[in-house]
Structure formats: structure tokens, C-alpha cells
Amino acid sequence: MALDDPVGTIADEWSVRERKETRDCFKTPEGRYNLGKTWRTKPASRRSTEPASARAMEAEYDARCKRRCVYAESGENAYVLVNSGDCVRVLDYDAATACKAVAKIGFHSGCVTAIAWREKGESDRYDLLVGLSNGEVWAIDLGRNVADKGRWVTAATRWNVEGEGVNKSRCNAVIWRPRSDEDILEPFDCVSLHADGSMYTYNSSRDGNKASFAPVVDMNILSVVASDAQGSNPMTRWHFGRSSLNAASFSPDSCLLTVVNGAGMCRVLDVSRDRPNIVAGFKSYYAGFNAVAWSPCGRYVLAAGESDMIEIWGMYEREVLAWGVQGHRSWVTDIAVDELATADDNNILRFATVGEDCRVVLWDWRVPVDDVFTEDDDALEDRVDRLSIGSSSRSHSRGPSFVGPDANVVQAARRNEVERLVPIMTHKLHTSPVTSVLFTTEAALTATVDSVKLWLRPSQRSRYARTITDDSVSDYCV
Template identity: 25%
Template sequence: MIETNNILSTPEDQFLVGEGTYVLKEDLLLATPPPHPSEAPVINPNPLATNPQPATAGTKVSLLSLDARRPPAAFYKLTGTATLPGSIAEHPNEWGLSNDAKLSSDGEGRGTSVSDIGAPASATADPNKRRKPKNNMTKSNSSFISRVIINEAFSKKMADRPNDGIFVFANINRAFQWLDLSSPTKAEYLTKILFTKAHCLSHDVNLVTKSSSHIDIIMGFSTGEIIWWEAMSQRYTRLNKNGVINKTPVSQIRWIPGAENLFLAAHMDGSLVVYDKEKEDAVFSQEDEEVQPNGENTSPNIKPSDKISVLKSVHSKNQKTNPVAIWKLSNQRINSFNFSPDNRHLAVVSEDGTMRIIDYLKEELLGLYNAYYGGFTCVCWSPDGKYVLTGGQDDLISIWYPQETTLVARCQGHQAWVTSVAFDPWSRRTDNAVQSRPVYRPYTAPKLKAHPRVEYAQGRPFRS
């Protein structure tokens, strides 16, 4: 169904879980934009057609609070004198995470995570002096952007809103919307961007640079291009323009935890690319120096064909332009990735039915895990960093224990592909959604002890 305006309704619905009954308060239906007039409408597409179809991703939503609220307690805890490793360097003498930052159960010194919608903003820089993108979106004459609509009462709404209000950012087909859930008229967008033909497939908000005067957002598109948008000033910069670095669609995009400038994009050719929002693009050509697959320390239990190829390393001397790094994982699309709570490991799931655990600071593959059937579609870490959840085309939720390269359980019950999985940060319950019925069905992870290794989990155990 195609709508021109968002629709707010109050249907009666509820569901019961262990801690009580959740009652539906409001239902907000985001408007699906019609095709651009220059685009020929597709009528009754042939599901058996072999020609490539444009990449789509449906609707993806992010929540953001500018209030420096205390996040959920950090379940991940380092013992003894262990400290967090340094993150990828953005500039000389600057690191995304301090080597002296220690994690504790009360959240002090906790690294920034993409799931912390209320995490406090970084105090290392003056928000008013942060660099803005170079182009004005409202006055843009780019053919990439069709139309930008800003709420007539934008300034008044921003001045009157409470500090602890929740912003919503949503991409749906060729539209991107910014809404305020604390507003009495929450169905009215603050800003709505319509792109000409490109579909926005994924986006992410930077929790490090957020402030009342600055919100950095990155968007990945079906054309492979990326937009860095600063919401308050309505300015933007276009990266990977015309696919100069990678021409394939961006399936997922995320800021690297603790970084102000660096972000990671998963392209549908099986590549992970690290970009810097403030660097210019350059035509990518594989560097002359020979880089070993899977980094320096290769795992003997992983077949050479399964290792990652470091086409450009984060330690490369040539870091004047984008890309910062390129890691080739496979020849099939990457569907999702998720950073671990210790901000060192990366879980990546692909259409080829594999999940890879990567130490992205060392650019090293630690383990390879196979789906029961079909491809993996989504992935997430438990808050303590011990377990990984995956959902896939086999209609199953799989629970993995990477420290022992072990499959803990496969949870049945869905009758369609699992599109999203997540842990509740305040409990041990996991939430997930399916294509055929987009509601959340809770599972509780069991208290787990030692489990035997399984033949379809390849690699070696890692220690956080």
C-alpha cells in the first residue's frame, strides 16, 4: 500500500511475557513513497525472472535520545588488569577508544555501542566546532535527491521538545524520515527526504557526536553510494559517488563503536569497506604490497577458500583518501553484521549460509559457522559478549558460543525467514521478527554450561 502521509492510530492489542503484559498504545504507519515519475512502474513482476532486480530493504528504524541517560548495566566485565584494546586510529595520536578505558558492571568506562540509544555524548570535542558536511541539502541541485521537505514549525518544535524525548529516523524505499515521538503530532515528520531512484537500504546514527546541535547520520543506498547527513544543519556529503570505490548496493552500514569519523559498510558483493566521513574518495586499486588472506595470524582449521582477503589494510600507508580498508569475505552478499560489546569482534552473516567472527582490529578471521539451511539473514551479540544469535532462511534462531566454537541450540517455531534478532539489555530474553508476521516473540536463553564442539563450527576459540 502506498500512502503520502504517515498514519497514527490506536488499535487495541497486547501480549503477555514473563515480566507482565505489554499493551499497544499507538501504531504509526510510515508512508511508503510512490516511484519517482521518471521511473517506469513495474506491473506484476515475474518472480521467476533471471534479470537482476533493484535491491530493497523495506523499513529500518533507529531511535535516538539526546538526554545523557544512564544506559543499561554493562554485563560484559573484564577481570584483573585487562583493558580494552585500542580502536582503529582515525588521525595520528587519536584513538576511538582509550587503552585505559576499563569495563565494569555499573557501566563506567563503557564503550559506545550501536544499541545504546541513550548513551552520553562524547565530551572530547566542542559540539559547536564539529565539522559539518559541505553541501546544503535543501538547496541541492543534485539529480540524486528528488525533494527535501522540512516541517514549517521545525525551529519551534525543536525549542519546545523535552530533553529526554525520542527521535525516530526511518528509511523506507526511496524516502528517509526524521520524526519526534515526544511531539503531540508525532505523525508529522521534522524532515522528509525523497531520493530520485536510489533506495536507502540502511542507516545509522553516531552516538559519539550527538548533541542538541549536532546529529551525524550515515545512509547506504541501492546504488552503492553513501550519504553523510548532519540533521540539525540539513547539510550532507555524498561518498562513493557513482560507485567509485564499490558499485554494489550497501546492505548494512554502521558507525565503528567509539569513532567520530569512521564507519563500516557491507556491500552486496561480499565486501566490508571502512570509510572516513571527512575524507575524499579515490578510485580504488589493490595495493602493490601483498597482504596475506585473513591477516598475519591465519587459523589452521579454516580452509584457505574461507579466509578473508585484506584488499586494503587499516595499517596501510596510503590513508589520505577513502577507502580506509577493504575486506573481501565471499562472493555472495553480506546480509548483516554486529559489533561485540567489547568493541573488538565483529559477527558477519552472509547469503552463502556462513557466519564469520572477525577480530576487526587485527583484521583476522577467528571462526566460521554454517547455517542449517540457506543463508543467514540477521545476527546479534548477547550483552555479555558470550553468545551470538543468528536468524536465517531456515526459519530457525541459532544460539552460538564462540569461545568454544560451539552451537548451543537451534530454536524452532517460525514459519518464515527470520529478519531480525535482538537481546533485551535489561534481561536474558531475546526478541526476533519474521517476514510473514512482524511481531516480537520472546525466547529465553537457557543457563548454559560446557557443550561439545560441532563439526560445522570451524576455527579456534577466542578470548575477549
């Protein structure tokens, strides 16, 4: 390197600094996770000849447009999908392959802000949902788009075109509804959440007519209205107030839906009936929620956001049972439950969180003894009865619940009434804020605005005991 090459010198210094600040492995009770692969996902360059792409590029650098990471399968191939500017990049999941995009699915009308994938059934036309910054929602056949290798999307259905007649606010999330028993009424199979506080339901099996909804009368209250056009997509609009809807999650049996917003409200809706109603929920201890997830057993809700901590809420107890603390130093952006680790030990609920502090944090919450399920446990059969009671088995000295549609939503618990949970691992694994995390059978995936990392699970069991005590937590945290 020449002495008069300041650009190269700065690049070398930055490379050394990045290696010092981040790690290529981390330890857990079951062993060591090693970095198996890193994809660089810089946004595409601005193109002056394509105004739509230029607008998408501006949205890409908006802090509200977070990098999302999704694991998907198509045929015999496994992919990692990430949003990047006006396209969805399809990456080869195999750690042994080159770190190049297999395909890029582009969209003319805006920046990609939300993606979701589901396994394609025999009667399904689409398996990928994409939400855009202008409010549009696309249903796509991933396999056909990868095979076509075209620059722009094909084999797709477009809803809420440029927000005309429905919603022009940013789409923050799209979610597929899990498939359930045939005896449960399922008029819709996916939803989209928007920045103006509205959520829309869709039926992906039909293209649908152009939808039209009456204006919201009161922006501050819950309202549910159907489209004026029969057989349209979207089908219904659920408006939750002025605050932005940031995330949602279906329960494993698809009967319940949790929705969180920027005002710190976590609402649980019973969507098994024609008209949904709020059956439970809770207010955050501080500020807004950014992420939410269900436990595999369907009894606990995990939510986190601007309070820098994780709240574990019991569906039957109707109370916040634990707070995850000392893991993050800034806002939490995403939560993922490790169902594989949880299945190994029914007494432990393993989940991961990521945040704007560039950290990845792992948590193990010991489920109360009387909540551990067995094959003969009939507690799940009493779900409807327990939901209808609306009472709590605990005695938190909180304030009165809310009124109106939120009458079943409880106020935040006090500091001295909730169990404190400390992480089993917390490390700075990226140099940029981490916005997405998920688990697969072989690995964990974390994503930032400029990279996606694949962390391979331990190849052999660790000699460390499975039980974690407060004294041993420091072995896995810095």
C-alpha cells in the same frame, strides 16, 4: 455506505480482516505490552519529472530493500527513523504526539536501503549513516537536517559516489563501531556491507579523497586490501566471497565484528589489530543468515535467517549452544536484544526476532550457571587467551572445519546435539512481513513496508512468576 459502492465495501472488509488477524497487545512474564502508536509509512508516489526518484521507487518494491527502523536522539528530542523510497522519514517518538513525519531527508541518487545512528560525541561531525541501492554511503548530521526541513539532504559527506571506482552493488547495511578505550587502535569507526560480498571501512572524522581499489582476484575467497589513494574514504575493502553480506554486529567492546552472509556463514573477526583476521565462526544449520546480534556480556552471538530458527553460539565454547524453534514459520529478518530485561535478571538473555511470517517472537534463554558474570568475575580479562586457543569445551560430532582464512569456522551442529529453546511469546502483530525490531527504554518497535508500531512496556509488574516453564509457554503464544 451505499450498496453500489464496491470500493468502500472492500475497504471496510479489509479493515475488519486486519483487526482480526493482528493484535493490539501481547503478554510477557513481566506484564502486558500495549500498542501505543502506529505510523503509516507508505512509499512516496512516483514522480515522472524526477528520473532519480522513479528509479528509487522501483527499488522500493524490490523485496531485497527492507524497511529499517532506528531510534535516534537529537538534543532534547527523540525520533524514529525509517527508510522510505529515496528518503529517510523522521518520526516523533513520543507516543502522545501525532503520527506525522517531522522531516524527510531525501537523496537524489537512489533508494535508501540501510540506516544507522549513534550518539554524537563532542568531536563528531555526524551521527547518522545512510546506505543507498547504488552503493553510496552518506554520513549526516541529523539535527541540522531536521532543523533545515529541506527536501534534500544537507550537512553531509558522500562516499562511493554512484559506486564510481569502489562498488556499485546494493548497500545492505551500515554500522557504527562502538566507542572503546583509548588504548585500542581504531583506524575506522563505521562499515558498510554490500550485496557483492564486500565490506568497506570508513573514518567519519575526515571527508577523504576519492578511493580506488584493485579488482578482486578470486571472488570466492577472503581478501583484505587498502585503497590505492592515501587518506581516502572508504579506507579498506574486505571481500568475503560471492554471497551477499546481509548483516554485521560489533561486540560491546568493539574488538570483534561478526559478519553473516547469504551462504550461511557467520564469521567473527578480530578488528583490534591493523589487519583483521577470522578468529571464530560457524556455519548455519540450513541456508543463509539474515540477521546477527551480540549479547550484552559479549559472550554469545545470536544469528538467524532462512532456516526459520535462531542459533545461539558461544564465543568461548566455540559451539552452537541452543536453537530457537517453533517461533517462526518463514524466514527470520531481524534480531534485537532487550538489554533492559536482561539487566533485570543476569540469568536470562531476552531477545526478539521478526520474520516474513508477519510474526514477532520473544525468547528467554537461561544462561548456563557458570557463565553468569559478576563484578569480580575475571573471565572477560582472559578474552585474548581464550580466542587464541581456538578449542571447544564440547564434543559435537560435526565434520572438519573449513580451510584457509576460515580455518577457525566450524561446521553446523547435528540435530540431536543442541538444546531446543521455545519462545515465551509469538504473535502475528502485522499484516505484512516484519523486517525490523528494536528495543528502547520505554517500548519495543517493529516495522514493515507500510507501518511502524510502538509497543509500550508494561506499566506495572505482572503477577506471573519470572521463571518460564514449558507448561506456561502456551499462555503467551498462539
